[in-house]
Amino acid sequence: MKIRKGFVSNSSSSSFCIYGCEIPDKVTPEEALEIIKMSEGLHDRLDRIIATLKERDNDWARIKIELYGLLKRLDDPDVFAETKERGCSHDIMRIPDCGKVEAKFCPICGAPTWNTIPNEMEAKVMDLISDRDTLWSLLGLESHGTEYSSYVGRSWSNIRDDETGKEFKESVHNALRAINRGKEGPSCSTIEEAWYNG
Numbered sequence: 001m002k003i004r005k006g007f008v009s010n011s012s013s014s015s016f017c018i019y020g021c022e023i024p025d026k027v028t029p030e031e032a033l034e035i036i037k038m039s040e041g042l043h044d045r046l047d048r049i050i051a052t053l054k055e056r057d058n059d060w061a062r063i064k065i066e067l068y069g070l071l072k073r074l075d076d077p078d079v080f081a082e083t084k085e086r087g088c089s090h091d092i093m094r095i096p097d098c099g100k101v102e103a104k105f106c107p108i109c110g111a112p113t114w115n116t117i118p119n120e121m122e123a124k125v126m127d128l129i130s131d132r133d134t135l136w137s138l139l140g141l142e143s144h145g146t147e148y149s150s151y152v153g154r155s156w157s158n159i160r161d162d163e164t165g166k167e168f169k170e171s172v173h174n175a176l177r178a179i180n181r182g183k184e185g186p187s188c189s190t191i192e193e194a195w196y197n198g
Contacts, residue, residue, distance in 0.1 A: 015194035016144045019172055020153015021186045023143075023179070029130040036129060037074055038178040039139050046072050046138070067128050071138070088113065139175040144193065151191050152176075 036042060046068050053061040053068070088111040106113055129135050136143045136152050143152045159168045172188055180186075 015192070016151075016155065017157075017190065017192045018142065018144065018151060018153035018155050019169060019188055019190050020141065020151055021176065021188045021191075023150050023152045023186075029126040032129040032135045033074075033126070035135065035178050036071065036138055040174050040178070041140065042138065043072055045140055049137075064128075067124055070125050071129075139178060140171060141175050151193070152179075153188065153191065156190070 050065050050068050053065050088106045088109050104113060105111065129138070132143055132150075141152050141154055143150060145151075154168065154172050156168075159165070163171075169188065173184075176186065176188070177184065
């Protein structure tokens with residue numbers, strides 16, 4: 001019997017077999033950030049991703065390494081800190097009564113007294129985690145979408161040699177608990193799906 005490995009160019013079907021559940025299609029970047037913060041084992045998964053990216057040694061990988069490094073520092077207030085700069089050049093502290101309260105607008109020119117400078121790194125991190133496949137991989141899961149549904153879970157083929165079936169299932173439940181903000185996740189089962197693309 002001949003077994004072909006790798007990409008088969010004339011294949012027109014797709015399939016998967018995971019332990020998981022059906023999920024909603026839309027997750028906002030803000031929701032994704034909260035989900036990631038509640039994820040167990042996040043630092044270990046990030047370390048593995050970063051180690052894999054370091055092997056590539058190219059500009060794309062270096063950018064991703066920086067972003068994944070920032071995800072390891074989510075609790076650090078400096079990562080998402082906003083900076084401010086003066087909005088006008090008038091010294092409003094010398095104007096009577098303006099120095100006593102923080103004025104939002106300059107009484108002389110009407111410009112904002114301070115401008116908030118968007119945090120470039122925050123925008124990049126939010127863009128990174130808004131990609132659903134990236135979000136699920138950070139939780140140690142994989143996702144599969146069909147024309148009608150999206151499913152998330154772990155493939156049975158990815159069970160580790162030192163992992164029991166119970167531990168495998170618990171890892172999925174723990175990740176789904178993060179998705180549900182600490183509440184018990186939806187019930188899971190083995191999901192098999194196959195469809196033809198043409």
